[in-house]
Amino acid sequence: MVECFNCWKIQIIGRGKKTMRVNPRTDEYPARTLENFPVCTKIASQTITIIPRYNETDQAGVVHHTVYPVWFEMGRTELLRVNGLAYSELEKNGIYFVVVELAVKYRRPAFYDEKLDLETICSRITSARVEHSYCLKRQGTGVLLAEGSSILACVDSSGRPRRMPEFMYPEK
Amino acid sequence: MVECFNCWKIQIIGRGKKTMRVNPRTDEYPARTLENFPVCTKIASQTITIIPRYNETDQAGVVHHTVYPVWFEMGRTELLRVNGLAYSELEKNGIYFVVVELAVKYRRPAFYDEKLDLETICSRITSARVEHSYCLKRQGTGVLLAEGSSILACVDSSGRPRRMPEFMYPEK
Amino acid sequence: MVECFNCWKIQIIGRGKKTMRVNPRTDEYPARTLENFPVCTKIASQTITIIPRYNETDQAGVVHHTVYPVWFEMGRTELLRVNGLAYSELEKNGIYFVVVELAVKYRRPAFYDEKLDLETICSRITSARVEHSYCLKRQGTGVLLAEGSSILACVDSSGRPRRMPEFMYPEK
Amino acid sequence: MVECFNCWKIQIIGRGKKTMRVNPRTDEYPARTLENFPVCTKIASQTITIIPRYNETDQAGVVHHTVYPVWFEMGRTELLRVNGLAYSELEKNGIYFVVVELAVKYRRPAFYDEKLDLETICSRITSARVEHSYCLKRQGTGVLLAEGSSILACVDSSGRPRRMPEFMYPEK
Numbered sequence: 291m292v293e294c295f296n297c298w299k300i301q302i303i304g305r306g307k308k309t310m311r312v313n314p315r316t317d318e319y320p321a322r323t324l325e326n327f328p329v330c331t332k333i334a335s336q337t338i339t340i341i342p343r344y345n346e347t348d349q350a351g352v353v354h355h356t357v358y359p360v361w362f363e364m365g366r367t368e369l370l371r372v373n374g375l376a377y378s379e380l381e382k383n384g385i386y387f388v389v390v391e392l393a394v395k396y397r398r399p400a401f402y403d404e405k406l407d408l409e410t411i412c413s414r415i416t417s418a419r420v421e422h423s424y425c426l427k428r429q430g431t432g433v434l435l436a437e438g439s440s441i442l443a444c445v446d447s448s449g450r451p452r453r454m455p456e457f458m459y460p461e462k
Numbered sequence: 463m464v465e466c467f468n469c470w471k472i473q474i475i476g477r478g479k480k481t482m483r484v485n486p487r488t489d490e491y492p493a494r495t496l497e498n499f500p501v502c503t504k505i506a507s508q509t510i511t512i513i514p515r516y517n518e519t520d521q522a523g524v525v526h527h528t529v530y531p532v533w534f535e536m537g538r539t540e541l542l543r544v545n546g547l548a549y550s551e552l553e554k555n556g557i558y559f560v561v562v563e564l565a566v567k568y569r570r571p572a573f574y575d576e577k578l579d580l581e582t583i584c585s586r587i588t589s590a591r592v593e594h595s596y597c598l599k600r601q602g603t604g605v606l607l608a609e610g611s612s613i614l615a616c617v618d619s620s621g622r623p624r625r626m627p628e629f630m631y632p633e634k
Numbered sequence: 635m636v637e638c639f640n641c642w643k644i645q646i647i648g649r650g651k652k653t654m655r656v657n658p659r660t661d662e663y664p665a666r667t668l669e670n671f672p673v674c675t676k677i678a679s680q681t682i683t684i685i686p687r688y689n690e691t692d693q694a695g696v697v698h699h700t701v702y703p704v705w706f707e708m709g710r711t712e713l714l715r716v717n718g719l720a721y722s723e724l725e726k727n728g729i730y731f732v733v734v735e736l737a738v739k740y741r742r743p744a745f746y747d748e749k750l751d752l753e754t755i756c757s758r759i760t761s762a763r764v765e766h767s768y769c770l771k772r773q774g775t776g777v778l779l780a781e782g783s784s785i786l787a788c789v790d791s792s793g794r795p796r797r798m799p800e801f802m803y804p805e806k
Numbered sequence: 807m808v809e810c811f812n813c814w815k816i817q818i819i820g821r822g823k824k825t826m827r828v829n830p831r832t833d834e835y836p837a838r839t840l841e842n843f844p845v846c847t848k849i850a851s852q853t854i855t856i857i858p859r860y861n862e863t864d865q866a867g868v869v870h871h872t873v874y875p876v877w878f879e880m881g882r883t884e885l886l887r888v889n890g891l892a893y894s895e896l897e898k899n900g901i902y903f904v905v906v907e908l909a910v911k912y913r914r915p916a917f918y919d920e921k922l923d924l925e926t927i928c929s930r931i932t933s934a935r936v937e938h939s940y941c942l943k944r945q946g947t948g949v950l951l952a953e954g955s956s957i958l959a960c961v962d963s964s965g966r967p968r969r970m971p972e973f974m975y976p977e978k
Contacts, residue, residue, distance in 0.1 A: 389527040
């Protein structure tokens, strides 16, 4: 199990308004280009720890159901990271992933400030799409709280479908 | 099409911390009990207007995908309301609806401050569950942006499954 | 009092990823350029109706305190609109407003699904900044729930300070 | 510097709907009562790491300004925790803290997925209120992004002002 918030070198470079950054990040974060991307993603699953925030609860006393997909996105980000990439690097290189399908099954409520394990599994990659499944459990007891799945499409900066980057879907 | 924010008399009475309200609402909002609930829900579909807020966008320049389920919940609330009830009244009478399944298909991005039509359809009611489907379109052009569905379970204040209220699922 | 969600013609044109829009808005929303901006803002105050959403509550049974600034931003948007402009039009013309100061005093809790009046007052405009104050009251009783203030700086698309647009701060 | 997400034993016990929990936490999390609270809070400052989430950005490409107060609340939670308490334990014992004042000065934008240091300082405690100040910096460079302050009032489960718990404001 890898904790969510380990140390890593990231490069935060975006588009458009990112030039708004008055104090640019230093060369501690050099730009990485496509050639320097990892050769291949190899790790298909990653578990992170989630601690529900107070504002994520609702007046029923549980975490609001719309928060889970936010956590799923965090899970995808960390799965990508253990494979050697920050999502922000992808965006900088004109590679965007947009969610086209999302499904969640809620089994039991999650509560404020408890420790949860979110496992994110990359279940399938095609030349245009990537599928993930998610499993949210209570730490300690391992009780299943929710399951989910999503499909992301790879698009360019204009929103047009584009081929999956080589390191995720290598040409034969 | 019914605008989302028409005038209505509501009764805001919750549980627990609601006693925190220092200035209670006046008798302009008398408590309504189960006996005074509508006899039967008759309206199965309702369309409301959604205007994406600035904070609902993300750095890709579009509405973040986790916001749509928030809108779906607003749709359910308004569908209930045109049938004569505020969800807060249900909670006050010990009737809770919890989301057990959610699915969304994202067709096209939604943008800040544009006018959208969200149609919420109650597609099925059993003695324990209620299913909705959702259709989000751009106003004017009618372009489909997203579709969704959800299943809600009826539970009591302890979270135990309970029978659907009579007015939603009448005994024969 | 002007309801928040009246009908208006807006123009949604952004930067960057906005080209992602596969189905562009029709000429029903023609682009407006600086020359066509209103000559002068004249309306200094605007009241909109706010209905707290379920996900905006927390487990204390009240609206979470971080939601109020979201509403304040909605108030500013509508105040700008009654003066003849959509904020999205400003961004399209390279005029951005960034929040540099924010203050809120919370007087009484707000509850799910009740009707609130948010009054937004433009209290001061200089060549570089605009100040607003906010007053949130319960409809019907008029009980004061919160007060706030903010200072926005005018910047260009690179985040550098720029002069306030002419129609907001006319040169003598 | 203490990372935000270290391991701790917490007790998640709330009010009301918490009975909704179908699978109660085990005795791994025994209830703690007021007598077992720490004798005195001694640590007045705590720094946690914040990583902005994708959905916390807006279409200007930066973290939306309303997210900072969410982080401040996380900072308070962790400051309380290093003093030996989970906020959820306080609520269970009928001790609530409600935000009555909030102020933020935004110096520079924060970006998606960068590492930030949030320092939370308990600057003053009276018999009824507790004041905090906040300092948000970019890790590595130490560049100041935002400063803030808040005042919290101590109330009981009915929302009435009550005396600060002994361990936070000892009687002489």
